[in-house]
Amino acid sequence: MVIDFAALLTRTDDEREADRAASAASLDARLTDEDMARRTGLARGLLVMTLVEEPRFNVLPNGDQIFRLYGTRADGASITANFQVPHGLTRNDCYAMFDAFEVGDPIELAGSWRTRSWNAAGRGRVSAQQFEVGFVGTDALNAVARAA
Numbered sequence: 001m002v003i004d005f006a007a008l009l010t011r012t013d014d015e016r017e018a019d020r021a022a023s024a025a026s027l028d029a030r031l032t033d034e035d036m037a038r039r040t041g042l043a044r045g046l047l048v049m050t051l052v053e054e055p056r057f058n059v060l061p062n063g064d065q066i067f068r069l070y071g072t073r074a075d076g077a078s079i080t081a082n083f084q085v086p087h088g089l090t091r092n093d094c095y096a097m098f099d100a101f102e103v104g105d106p107i108e109l110a111g112s113w114r115t116r117s118w119n120a121a122g123r124g125r126v127s128a129q130q131f132e133v134g135f136v137g138t139d140a141l142n143a144v145a146r147a148a
Contacts, residue, residue: 016100047109047131049079055098057091067094069133071107081109081131097136110135 049071056068065085072078085094101107111133120126 016102045110045112047073047079047081047111048106049073049081049109050106051101051103052078053103055083055101057095065091067098069098069107069109079131080128081111081133083109083133083136100137108137109133 049069051069051071053070056070058066058068060066067083067085069081069083070079071081083094085091109131111131113129114132115127116130117125117127
């Protein structure tokens with residue numbers, strides 16, 4: 001008997017959807033009222049983007065932990081989206097949530113656009129538009145509906 005290990009590494013759509021649902025339930029259970037209010041306030045619009053690379057974990061100078069999501073919109077425009085790690089969640093919890101998404105997957109985000117400016121070495125002051133994410137996946141649709 002031959003075991004196809006490549007097949008074991010490939011998840012079906014049903015398995016990926018189950019992972020997404022479990023991650024969303026885990027996140028909802030640990031959000032504080034304050035964090036939920038902040039995220040709901042961000043949910044002013046819905047953005048659907050296709051991931052072009054794996055999410056990256058970053059710690060900002062003020063100590064906030066974020067995941068940066070890189071993708072493209074349907075019109076081909078490049079997008080950077082920031083998902084702030086909720087208090088009470090670990091980096092591994094968020095990795096587990098984003099593991100449900102693979103490069104090439106469309107991902108739904110509820111949030112709002114923000115202009116960020118910083119000093120870049122050798123280039124001076126730089127600005128960029130970034131999408132601040134309040135909710136990911138099916139939670140994004142629910143958050144926009146609640147905010148309307």
